[in-house]
Amino acid sequence: MSCEDLVCARCAHPVAEGRCPQCRASRERMHHHGLDGMAPALVLLALMALLFLTLALKHLTGA
Incomplete structure (x- = not known):
């Protein structure tokens, strides 16, 4: 699953856009596992x- 498929529960926007601090933190966590x-x-x-x-x-x- 990628962050393009996820919708933030806090701001209701795609996590990939990173509109709120929660989105940005989730996106960073998903992309940092390399x-x-x-x-x-x-x-x-x-x-x-x-x-x-x-x-x-x-x-x-x-x-």
Whole structure:
């Protein structure tokens, strides 16, 4: 869902227009989630890459 689809309960205008402080805060909150939601996925991806690299090095060295 995007802010273009939402109507503010306070001013009854589309949230995308940001006419009142509540609209602007909601619009900012909806558009600010970019990297916050990806951080756990990136950490997991890095740990998996490290695990596979470790396993590959052990396989190559024969240990």
